Amino acid sequence: MSGKVRACYACQRNGRLTCRRTRLGEPCLKTYPLECVNLLKRARIAFQAGRTLTEGFRLAQLEAVVRMLEEHECDFVDALGRDLHKPRFETVVSELIPVKNEAFHAISNLKKWMQPQHVEGNMSTTLDECLVVSEPLGVVFIIGAWCSPVQMCLVPLVGAIAAGNCAIISPSECTAHTAELLHRLIPFYLENECFHVIIAGTSDLPEVLELKYDHVFFTGNREEGSRIAQAAARTLTPVTLVLGGKNPCYVDQHCEIATTAQRIAWARFHNAGQNVVAPDYILCHTNVKAQLVQALKGCLMQFYGSDPRESRSYGRMVNLEIFNRTRDMLWRSGKVAVGGQVIEAEKYIAPTILTEVTGPDSVMQQDVFGPVLPVLTVMCMDEAIAFINKQEKPLCVYAYSSNSKVISRLMSETSSGSFCSNDSILQSLMVTLPFGGVGASGMGSYHGRYSFDTFSHRKSCLLRGTRFECVTYLRYPPYEDRNLSLMTWASTLSQKSQGWCQIL
Amino acid sequence: MSREQLVVQQARKSFQTGKSKPLQYRILQLNSLLRFISERRRNIADAVKRDLGKSENGAELFETLGLEGEIKLAIGKLAEWAAPRPVEKNLLTISDEVYVQPEPLGVVLIIGAWNYPWAVTLQPLVGAIAAGNAAVIKPSEVSPHSAKVMEELLPLYLDKDLYPVVTGGVAETQELLKQRFDHIFYTGNSTVGKLVMKAASYHLTPVTLELGGKSPCYIDKSCDITVACRRITWGKFVNCGQTCIAPDYVLCEPCIQSRVIEEIEKSIKEFYTDDPKSFEDYGRIINQRHFKRVMALMEGSSVAVGGDSDESQCYIAPTVLKDVTRDSKVMKEEIFGPLLPIIAVSGVDEAIQFINEREKPLVVYVFSHDNKLIKRVLAETSSGALLANDCLVHFTVSALPFGGVGNSGMGCYHGRYSFDQFSHLRSCLIKQLKMEAVNSMRYPPHTAKKLGWARFLLLKQVNVCKLQRVSLVIMLAGLAAFVVQRFLRRG
Numbered sequence: 001m002s003g004k005v006r007a008c009y010a011c012q013r014n015g016r017l018t019c020r021r022t023r024l025g026e027p028c029l030k031t032y033p034l035e036c037v038n039l040l041k042r043a044r045i046a047f048q049a050g051r052t053l054t055e056g057f058r059l060a061q062l063e064a065v066v067r068m069l070e071e072h073e074c075d076f077v078d079a080l081g082r083d084l085h086k087p088r089f090e091t092v093v094s095e096l097i098p099v100k101n102e103a104f105h106a107i108s109n110l111k112k113w114m115q116p117q118h119v120e121g122n123m124s125t126t127l128d129e130c131l132v133v134s135e136p137l138g139v140v141f142i143i144g145a146w147c148s149p150v151q152m153c154l155v156p157l158v159g160a161i162a163a164g165n166c167a168i169i170s171p172s173e174c175t176a177h178t179a180e181l182l183h184r185l186i187p188f189y190l191e192n193e194c195f196h197v198i199i200a201g202t203s204d205l206p207e208v209l210e211l212k213y214d215h216v217f218f219t220g221n222r223e224e225g226s227r228i229a230q231a232a233a234r235t236l237t238p239v240t241l242v243l244g245g246k247n248p249c250y251v252d253q254h255c256e257i258a259t260t261a262q263r264i265a266w267a268r269f270h271n272a273g274q275n276v277v278a279p280d281y282i283l284c285h286t287n288v289k290a291q292l293v294q295a296l297k298g299c300l301m302q303f304y305g306s307d308p309r310e311s312r313s314y315g316r317m318v319n320l321e322i323f324n325r326t327r328d329m330l331w332r333s334g335k336v337a338v339g340g341q342v343i344e345a346e347k348y349i350a351p352t353i354l355t356e357v358t359g360p361d362s363v364m365q366q367d368v369f370g371p372v373l374p375v376l377t378v379m380c381m382d383e384a385i386a387f388i389n390k391q392e393k394p395l396c397v398y399a400y401s402s403n404s405k406v407i408s409r410l411m412s413e414t415s416s417g418s419f420c421s422n423d424s425i426l427q428s429l430m431v432t433l434p435f436g437g438v439g440a441s442g443m444g445s446y447h448g449r450y451s452f453d454t455f456s457h458r459k460s461c462l463l464r465g466t467r468f469e470c471v472t473y474l475r476y477p478p479y480e481d482r483n484l485s486l487m488t489w490a491s492t493l494s495q496k497s498q499g500w501c502q503i504l
Numbered sequence: 505m506s507r508e509q510l511v512v513q514q515a516r517k518s519f520q521t522g523k524s525k526p527l528q529y530r531i532l533q534l535n536s537l538l539r540f541i542s543e544r545r546r547n548i549a550d551a552v553k554r555d556l557g558k559s560e561n562g563a564e565l566f567e568t569l570g571l572e573g574e575i576k577l578a579i580g581k582l583a584e585w586a587a588p589r590p591v592e593k594n595l596l597t598i599s600d601e602v603y604v605q606p607e608p609l610g611v612v613l614i615i616g617a618w619n620y621p622w623a624v625t626l627q628p629l630v631g632a633i634a635a636g637n638a639a640v641i642k643p644s645e646v647s648p649h650s651a652k653v654m655e656e657l658l659p660l661y662l663d664k665d666l667y668p669v670v671t672g673g674v675a676e677t678q679e680l681l682k683q684r685f686d687h688i689f690y691t692g693n694s695t696v697g698k699l700v701m702k703a704a705s706y707h708l709t710p711v712t713l714e715l716g717g718k719s720p721c722y723i724d725k726s727c728d729i730t731v732a733c734r735r736i737t738w739g740k741f742v743n744c745g746q747t748c749i750a751p752d753y754v755l756c757e758p759c760i761q762s763r764v765i766e767e768i769e770k771s772i773k774e775f776y777t778d779d780p781k782s783f784e785d786y787g788r789i790i791n792q793r794h795f796k797r798v799m800a801l802m803e804g805s806s807v808a809v810g811g812d813s814d815e816s817q818c819y820i821a822p823t824v825l826k827d828v829t830r831d832s833k834v835m836k837e838e839i840f841g842p843l844l845p846i847i848a849v850s851g852v853d854e855a856i857q858f859i860n861e862r863e864k865p866l867v868v869y870v871f872s873h874d875n876k877l878i879k880r881v882l883a884e885t886s887s888g889a890l891l892a893n894d895c896l897v898h899f900t901v902s903a904l905p906f907g908g909v910g911n912s913g914m915g916c917y918h919g920r921y922s923f924d925q926f927s928h929l930r931s932c933l934i935k936q937l938k939m940e941a942v943n944s945m946r947y948p949p950h951t952a953k954k955l956g957w958a959r960f961l962l963l964k965q966v967n968v969c970k971l972q973r974v975s976l977v978i979m980l981a982g983l984a985a986f987v988v989q990r991f992l993r994r995g
Contacts, residue, residue, distance in 0.1 A: 048860075053883075089950030093958045100963065119903035130901055135886055137909070214910065222708065229705030233698055236715075238914040241708070256937040266947050303948040313948035402937060411932065415607060418931035423943075427933035432591040434604060438928040439686060443710040445929070458916070460889040460904035461882060462897060476738055477562075477775040477785040 036168070036208050039196040043139045043166040046193035052136060052164045055114060057191075061161045062103045062110075064189040065154065069096050072185060076150060079177040083149070085316035090270055095150040098429055102155050105431045105448055106162040113162065113452050116461070129463040134456040136164030138214035143205065143228070145219040145242075146174035146318050147274045147369070152219045153182065156240075157195075159451020165214070166194040173199055174318050206231040213237055215455060219276070220244075221367070222440060240444030240454055242276070243437055244367040245394030245417075249279035249424065250384045250410055252401035253287040260400045260422075261295030264373075265303065267424035269351045272315035273371035274322070277428045279398050280368050281357075282375045283384040289377050293353060296373070297338045300351045308350055309343070317347040317370060326370030330354070333363035334374060359387075381406060385413045393417075393439035398424050417441050508676060511668045512640060512683040515611045518665040519638040524608065527586055531579050533633050533662055537626070538575045540661040541568050547657060548622055551649040555621060556743065557788030557818075566743065567622040570900055574627055577902050577919055578634040585634070585923045588932070595961055596942065601934040606927040608636030610686035615677065615700070616643045617691040617714075618790055619746040619840075621650035624714075628689045629667070631922025637687075638666040642680060644692075645673045646790055678703075685709050687926060691748075692716075693838075694911055712915030712925055714748070715908055716838045717865035721751035721895075722855045722881065724872035725760045732871040732893070733767035736844075737775065739869075739895025741822045744787040745798075745842035749867045751895055752839055753828070755855045758848045765824055765846065769809045772822045781819050789818040789841060798841030801834040805845060830858070852877055859885045864910035869895055888912050 051057060069076065076096060080086040086095075106113075116131040140160045144153035153171045160167045169186070171179040183197045200208055202224055209216060209231035218228045219242040232239045251260060268278050284292050304311040317323040326349055327342050339352035349371050357363060357374040364374065378384045388397065397416040399407050407421040417437040420427040428435050428447075436445030446454050505513075523529055541548070545568070549560040552567060578585075588603040612632050616625025625643050632639040641658070643651040655669045670680060681688075681703035690700045691714040704711045723732055739751050756764055772780070780786040789795040795818045802811070802825065810823035820842050828834060828845040835845065849855045859868060868887040870878055878892045888908040889898050898904050899918075907916025917925050945957040 087948070087950050089948075089955050089958070092955060093946065093962065097959065097962050104963075119901070121901050121903070130898075130904055132905060133882065133890075226705060226708055229708060230702055233701035233705050236694060236698055236701065236713070236911055236914070243708070259937045259940045262940065262947065263943065270948075305949070311949065313950045400937070404934075407934065411605075415610075415928065416930065418933075419605075420933040420935065422935040422937050423933070426597070426935070427931050430591075430594065430597065430602065430931075430933070432593070433602065433931035433933070434929055435931065438609070438930070440708055443708065457886065457909040458905050459882075459887065459909070460898050460901075460906065461891075462889070462894070462901065462904065463878060463892040464894045464897075476734070477783075 036198060036200070037211060039168055039198065040139060040211050040213070042193050043168060043196060046191070047136075047138055047166045051191065052161075052166055052194055055110060058110060058161055058164060059107055061190055061195075062107050062158060065158060065161070066100050066103045068185055068189040069100055069154075072181075075181055075185075076178070079181045080150070080175070082177045083146075083175040084271060084274065084318055085314070086271060087313045087315070089313065090315070091150075094271070094429075095148060098151050099154040099158065101431055102158045102448065102451070106158055106452070109449070110162055113449065121462075128465070129461070131461045131463075133459045133461055134163065134452070135459055137455060137457055139166045139168065140215040140217065140455055141209070141213040142167055142169045143216070143218045143220065144169065144171045145276070146172035147271065147276055149175040149178040150182075152242075156217045156446055156451060156455075159446055160217075160455045161195075162452050163455035165455050168196045168198060168213075170198050170200050170205070170208075173201055209237070210234070215240070217444075217446075217454070218242070225442065240436070240446065241442040242435075242444075242446075243395075243440065243442040244276055244369070245396075245437065245441035246280040246364070246367055246391055247277065247394045247396040247398065247416075248384075248388045248391070248414075249282045249398040250378075250381070250388075250400065251282055251284045251288060251292055252381070252399070252403060252406050253285040254403050254406070255288070255400045255422075256402060257288060257291045257295050261292060261299050263423050264400070265296050265299035265351075268373045269300070269303070269314075269371050272317060272349070273326075273351075273373075274315070274318060274369050275425070277396050277425050279373075279396075279424050280394070281364065282373065283378050283387060284375055285381075286377045286379055289355075289375065293337050293355060293375060296353055300338060304351065308339075309341075309346070309348055314351070317349060320344075320347065322369060323347045323349065325366075326368070326372060329363045329366070329368065329370075330372050333357055333361035337375075339371075381409065385410065388414050393437070393441055395437050395441040396420065396424070396427070415439070417445075506679050508670060508679040509683060511670055512611060512680070512685070514665050515638040515640055515668060518663070519608075519611055523663075524633075524636045524638060524666055527582055530633055530636055531582060533667070534575050534579050534582075534630065536661040537630070537633070538572060538579075540658065541572060541575075544653075544657055547653050548650075551647075551653040552621065554649040555618070555647040556746070556790060557786075558743065559784045562743075562785055562787070567620055571623055571626055571630070573900070574630045574902060574919070574922070578630050578923070581920070582634055582923075585920055586636075589929075597933065597935075599939070600936070601932070603932055605930045605932050606635070606924070607930050609926060609928050611638045611640065612687040612689065612926060613640050613642065613680060613683075613685045615688070615690045615692065616641070617748075618644040618646035618650075619743060619748065621647040621654075624691045625654070628691075628712075628917055628922065628926075631917055632689075632926045633662075633667070634923050635926035637926055640680065640685070641667065641669045642677060643669065643671060645671065687711070689915075689917075689925075690714070697913070712907070712917065713913040714906075714915075714917075715866075715911065715913040716748045716840070717863055717887075717908065717912040718752040718835070718838050719749060719865045719867040719869065719887070720855075720859045720862075721754045721869035722849075722852065722859075722871065723754060723756040723760065723764060724852065724870070724874060724877055725757050726873045726877075727871045727893070728873070729760060729763055730767050733764055734771045734774075735894050736869075736871070737768050737771035737822075740844050741772070741776070741786070741842050742896070744789055744820070745844075746787075746790065746794075746840050747896065748840075749889075749896055749899060750840075751844070751867075751869050752865070753835065753845045753847060755847050755849045755858060757851060761826070761846060761848055765808045765826065768824055768844065772809065776822060780821055781814065781817070786822075789820060792818065794818075794841070795820065798839065798843060801837075801839060801841070801843060803833050805832050805834055808846070810842075830861075852880065856881060856884050864888075864908070864912055866908045866912040867891060867898070886910070888916075 121130040225243045308314045334354040334357035339350035341350040354374045395417040399410040431448040434445035434450040684707040805825040808824045808826040810821035825845040866888040902919030905916035906918040945954045
C-alpha cells in the first residue's frame with residue numbers, strides 16, 4: 001500500500017509520494033482537508049434543516065445500517081479478509097453482530113431515550129415542570145481504528161444517529177478495503193446530506209479538526225489521541241477518546257487452568273492479536289506458570305493446528321509497519337516458549353508466548369498489537385497489584401481465579417476502563433455496559449444508552465408559571481433575615497419528603 | 505521543584521494511601537465543610553463584601569445557601585451514588601454479575617471564578633470529595649479576599665494534604681496546569697477555557713468547563729409583563745450583573761418595548777431604591793479593568809434607565825439600553841455587568857433566528873403564557889439550559905444538570921451529576937470458570953455450525969426481567985390449569 005506504489009495524479013498534485021488506491025487503475029479515494037470543508041457545510045445545512053430530529057428519520061437510518069450489514073455481509077467478510085486475513089467467523093461475530101445489536105438496542109429504546117426525563121424539583125419549584133431534554137449536538141466526527149474497522153466506525157455511528165446528529169465518518173486508511181467498502185456503501189443506505197465517509201490519513205486529522213465539529217469520537221493510540229485532543233481544544237470541541245493500553249491479566253494459583261488458558265488464548269490471538277481489549281500481558285502466579293504455558297500451547301494447537309499459517313481461522317498483521325514493530329518486540333524480549341515464526345511476505349506472525357520477560361523489555365514498554373503474549377511471574381497477588389498500578393491505567397483489567405476474594409481485591413485495588421473476571425473481552429461487547437477508558441486509556445464512554453448520551457446534550461428545562469408571585473417575592477431585595485430563613489426552608493426540602501405538596 | 509508541583513505530588517501520595525476511599529471518611533470531610541460554612545459565616549460574608557460589595561444576606565443567599573443544600577444532599581445520598589449499579593444482562597451473562605462501579609478518578613483540579621467565589625469554587629469540591637478524590641483548589645485571584653480566607657481557613661476543617669488550597673495569579677495557574685491531574689474543573693471564560701483544555705490534552709486529562717455566553721431572554725407579548733420584568737430585573741442585577749447565567753439581553757416586539765422598559769425601571773426602584781449607590785444590597789463591579797470594559801460597551805446605544813457610574817467605587821447603576829442592534833458594541837461580547845440591552849424583534853421566529861445565529865449560550869430564557877411557544881423555543885434553540893418564566897432558579901434544583909454546550913462549556917454538575925462527573929464509571933463483569941461448553945462455540949477452528957450458534961446466542965438481547973415474567977406467567981398458567989382440573993375432578 002505504501003512506498004513503491006506510484007502516486008495517482010491527485011496525490012502528486014498535492015505533493016504526496018504515496019497514494020491510497022485499493023485496486024490498480026482506480027482513482028485514489030483520499031479526502032483532502034479542503035473537501036472536508038464542503039462536506040461539513042452540507043452536513044450542517046442538513047442538520048439545521050431539522051432532518052435528523054424526528055424519531056421516524058432516526059429509526060429509518062438505523063434500520064438502513066442493519067440492512068447494509070445484512071445485504072453486504074459477503075462484501076464485508078471479503079474486505080476484512082483482504083485487510084486482516086480475518087476469518088469469516090470473526091468478521092460476523094466480532095464486527096457485524098455487535099453493530100447490529102447496537103442498532104437493534106437503539107431501535108427498541110429510541111422512543112424512551114428521546115422522551116424528556118422529569119426530575120424532582122425542590123419545594124420552591126413544586127408547581128413547576130423540571131425536565132431534562134436530550135438534544136443532538138449537531139455534526140459529529142467519528143474516527144475509526146484499523147483493528148476492528150467496521151465495529152469502531154459503525155457502533156459510534158449508531159449512537160450518533162440515535163441521538164439525532166449528522167456525522168462524518170473517517171474509517172482508518174490502514175484497512176483500505178474496508179474503508180473503501182464503507183465509502184462505497186454508505187451513500188446507498190444512509191441519507192446522503194447528513195452522513196459522509198471520508199478517507200483521511202491520521203497526519204491530516206488535526207487539520208481536518210480545525211473545522212469545527214460538535215463532538216469528536218476517536219479510537220486509536222495515545223499519541224494520536226493527545227494530538228486530537230489538542231486540536232479539539234482549539235475549538236472547544238468535546239471529545240471521546242478510546243485509546244489503547246496494556247491490559248493486564250492476572251492468573252491466580254487457584255483457578256481452573258484448562259478453561260483459563262482457553263479463554264485467554266481466544267482473547268489474545270483472535271484477529272492475530274490486533275485487538276484493543278485483548279489481555280496484553282499475563283501476571284501469573286509462580287505456582288501455576290508452567291501449567292499455564294503448557295495449557296496455552298495445547299489450546300493454540302487445538303485452535304489453529306500445528307501450523308497456524310495454514311489455518312483459515314488465523315489472521316495476519318494489517319500492514320508492514322505493525323508487522324515490523326511486533327516482530328522487533330518479539331525478538332528483543334524474553335524467551336520464546338511457543339511460536340515465534342515470522343514470514344514478512346505474508347505479514348504473518350505465529351501465535352507466540354514469551355516467558356522470562358521483565359519490566360524493561362521492549363514488549364512491556366509499548367502496547368502489544370499483535371499475537372505475542374508475554375507471561376510474567378509474580379510471587380503473590382500484592383506483587384501483581386503493585387505492578388499493575390505502576391503502569392498507566394489500561395482499558396481493561398482481567399483476573400482469573402476461583403476465589404472471589406481475590407477477584408474483589410484485584411478489582412478494588414486497581415483502576416481501568418473496565419474489569420472482567422474469569423473471561424476477557426466480553427464486557428466490551430455488552431450493549432448495557434459503558435465501554436471506555438480512564439486516565440491514559442481515554443475519556444468518555446459508549447455502547448447502548450451511553451452512546452446516545454455521548455452524542456447528546458442533556459438540556460435542563462425549568463418551566464414556571466408567572467402566577468404565585470407571592471412565593472417568589474421572598475428572594476427579591478431588600479434581603480431581610482426573615483426572608484432568608486424562609487428561602488432556606490423552601491429550597492432545601494424536596495418533593496418526596498413532603499407528599500402533600502403534590503396535591504397542590 | 506515548584507510549590508505547585510509539591511502540592512500536587514503530596515495530594516497524589518495522600519490519595520494513594522487510600523484514605524479517601526471509605527465512604528465514612530468522605531462523609532466526615534463533607535460534614536467538616538458544612539461546619540466551616542456555618543462557623544465561618546462572618547468571615548465569608550466579610551470577604552465577599554470586600555470583593556464584590558455584596559451585603560451579608562446577599563452573600564448567604566447566593567453563595568452559601570446552595571452550597572449547604574448540595575453538601576447535605578451528598579451526605580444523604582452518598583451510599584446510593586457510590587453503590588454498584590446493576591445493568592440488564594443478556595442470555596450469555598445470565599448467571600454472571602454485571603454492573604457499573606463508580607470509582608474515584610484520583611487528583612482533580614478545581615479552578616474557581618471570582619463572581620461567586622465561594623459557590624462556584626466549593627460546589628464542585630463537594631462532588632470531588634463525595635466521589636473520593638483528592639482535590640487541589642485554586643480560587644480566583646480576582647477575588648483576593650475570598651481567596652485569602654479560603655487559603656487560611658479551609659485547611660482548619662478539611663484534610664490539608666488531600667484538599668490543598670493554592671492561591672496565586674496567572675503564573676501560578678499555568679504552573680498548576682503543567683502538572684498531571686485526573687480531571688480539571690474550570691469555571692470562567694472561553695478564552696482561558698481553551699487554554700485549560702489544551703494544557704489538559706497533553707496529559708489526556710478530561711475537563712469540565714463552565715464557561716459563559718450571551719444568554720438571551722425573549723419576552724412574548726402574551727405574558728404578564730409586570731411579573732416577567734420583575735423576575736428579569738432580579739436575575740440581571742443580582743451581583744451587579746456578574747452572573748454567568750444572568751439574562752444578557754432582552755428580545756421583544758416593538759409594541760411592548762416601552763412597557764418593558766417602564767416595568768424594569770419600576771422593579772429597579774422597588775429592589776434597589778432610588779439611589780442604588782447607597783443601597784446595601786446592590787453590589788459593585790469586581791475591579792477597575794472590568795469597570796472600564798463594561799462602561800465601554802455602552803457606546804453606540806442609548807440609555808433608557810440608569811447609566812450613571814462612579815469609577816472610584818467601581819459602581820455602575822442598573823442600566824437599560826435601547827436602540828440596540830446586532831452590530832452594537834454591547835452585543836459583541838458577554839456583558840457580565842449591569843447593562844440590559846433591549847432589542848426589537850418582529851416575533852418569536854425572528855427571536856429564534858437571532859438566537860441561533862450566535863454561539864450556544866448557557867441559558868435561554870423565555871417569558872410567555874403560551875406553552876406551545878415555549879415548547880417551540882425549547883425545540884428550536886440549543887443552550888445549556890432553558891428557563892421559562894423565570895431567571896437563574898434552575899441553579900438551585902440539584903436534580904437538574906448544570907452546564908453548557910458548544911461555546912458555553914462541556915460537562916455538567918450539581919447533585920448526582922457532580923458525583924458522576926468526578927467518578928469513573930467502571931464496567932464490571934464477574935464470571936465464573938464454569939459453563940465452558942457454552943463458550944466453546946467461539947473458539948477456532950471456526951465452523952459454519954458454530955457460526956450459526958453464535959448468531960442465535962448473540963444477536964438478540966433478552967431482557968432477563970421479561971424472561972422471568974414470561975416464565976412466571978407460564979408457571980401461573982400451569983398452576984391455574986392444575987387447580988381447575990382438580991376442582992373439576994372433585995366436582
